[in-house]
Amino acid sequence: MFTHYDRAHIAQLCEKAGLLQRALEHYTDLYDIKRAVVHTQLLNGDWLVGFFGTLSVEDSLECLKAMLTANIRQNLQICVQIATKYHEQLTTKALIDLFEGFKSYEGLFYFLGSIVNFSQDPEVHFKYIQAACKTNQIKEVERICRESNCYNAERVKNFLKEAKLTDQLPLIIVCDRFDFVHDLVLYLYRNSLQKYIEIYVQKVNPSRLPVVVGGLLDVDCSEDIIKNLILVVKGQFSTDELVEEVEKRNRLKLLLPWLESRVHEGCVEPATHNALAKIYIDSNNNPERFLKENQFYDSRVVGRYCEKRDPHLACVAYERGQCDRELIAVCNENSLFKSEARYLVRRRDAELWAEVLSEANPYKRQLIDQVVQTALSETQDPDDISVTVKAFMTADLPNELIELLEKIVLDSSVFSDHRNLQNLLILTAIKADRSRVMDYINRLDNYDAPDIANIA
Incomplete structure (x- = not known):
């Protein structure tokens, strides 16, 4: 093998003879290499790729540029x-800059396409999306937007909006994945791309319908368009979320036709009936009847909704669901002691009575007044009377118990002649207020006189 010869001279002779591969093997000067390497049609591709492995990073980039x-x-x-x-040796950034310098988005697309699936560099993923858009490779844009976890979502979203692609699916995918749905709706609506809003909620992600409706309301979209959109979406979405989005914009009535159609179809979902209840309450469309007769709404949700609007309706909702603490709280806050008294008498719950008759209840006196004056005189059920009387006895309220029994026994009522109640009234007076005993003995006529005499 010859080693001591003029390599540069031999290289020139090889180049003149058309032996470019031999010439490149002998050239050492970058200027000569660049002149020869550009004639790729005369070189073996595999050999040329291998040849670049012998060059420095700087020389390789210069040759690629040439x-x-x-x-x-x-x-x-x-x-x-x-x-x-x-x-890896030449650096991805330098190669991206190289292709971009020649505005070769095709080159950039194919180069980045070969490494994007193995790279976690956000810049690689963004530039690949950009190049795919420029070369109209929309399916690939969709794929990378859907599958990649490495790109900056905000940056890609803004680029896709500016790119104004003929197909908005890539933008839809990004906005859906990274919760830019409100932005998406505003962009599509303002650019007269409403058909993509329908595609999104019908085919891509029906569960996002509530946010979409909220966005459409924000841009003053026609109610008819919104109603139609809700009707055509057959996929799964949260009624609660839809109601929340519409309710916080004070447009709940918009949902009335859809809600009533769902009920007509046999829907028993609480969220649907909650929303109907709210609409009937706001429009004063016989709400009390609905609250008493409908068995599917959530009493706590609807009761809370009523509290500031109509506390009486809140009581109706809470009573229907036996929401004891909530009902007592709203009655105390709004001085609805008559409603509270009626509820407690009908509820017949010893623990609940103990709670409201305790010293800790600052509204105890007002409540007792209504129990005595109204609630007990309205009932004809002996169990109501029995549980209430026992509650007063358990709470050790003898004077209040006398008030209670006087109302039942001395006033004309169906329980006036009740032997046990007459006995209890006299015995309680013996213990708590003896000045009343003789009056009771004279006025009552169905007590156990011998037993009471012994006790006295």
Whole structure:
């Protein structure tokens, strides 16, 4: 093997003879290498890729630049192969800058396409999306937007909006994945791309309908369009979320036709009936009847909704669901002691009575007044009377118990002649207020006189 010869001179002779591969093997000067390497049609592709492995990083980039400058159409494919093989050494950033410098989005697309699935660099993923858009590779844009977890979502969203693609599905995918739905709706509506709003909620993600409706209301979209959109979406979405989005914009009545159609179809979902209750309450459309007769709404949800609007209706809702603490709280706050007394008498709950008759209840006196004056005189059920009387006895309220029994026994009522109640009234007076005993003995006529005499 010859080693001591003029390599530069031999290289020139090889180049003149058309032996470019031999010439490149002998050249050491970058200027000479660049002059020869651009003629890729005369070189073996695999050999040329391997040849770049012998060059420095700087020389490799200079040669790639020369190849693209000389004939980008002819040399692009081999440049992409070289960039792909040596991207770690040459750096991805330098190679991106190289292709962008020639506005070769095709080269950028194929180069980044070969590494994007193995890269976690956000810049690689963004530039790939950008190049795919520029080369109209929309399916690939969709794929990477759907599958990649490495791109900056805000940056990609803004780029796709500015790109104004003929197909908005990539933008829809990004906004759906990263919760930019409100932005998406505003963009599509303002750019007269409403058909993509329908595509989104019908085919991509029906569960996002509530946010979409909220966005459409924010841009003053026609109510008819919104109603139609709700009707055509057959997929699963949260009625609660839809109601919340519409309710916080004070447009709940918009949902009335849809809600009533759901009920007509046999829907028993509480959220649907909650929303109907709210609409009937706001429109004063016989709400009390609905609250008493409907068995599907959530009493706590609807009761809370009524509290500031109509505390009486809140009581109706809470009573229907036996929401004891909530009903007592709203009655105390709004001085609805008559309603509270009626509820307690009908409820017949010893623990609840103990709670409201305790010293800790600052409203105890007002409540007792209504129990005595109204609630007990209205009932004809002996169990109501029995539980209430026992509650007063358990709470050790003898004077209040006398008031209670006087109302039942001395006033004309169906329980006036009740022997046990007459006995209890006299015995309680013996213990708590003896001045009343003789009056009771004279006025009552159905007590156990011998037993009471012994006790006295």
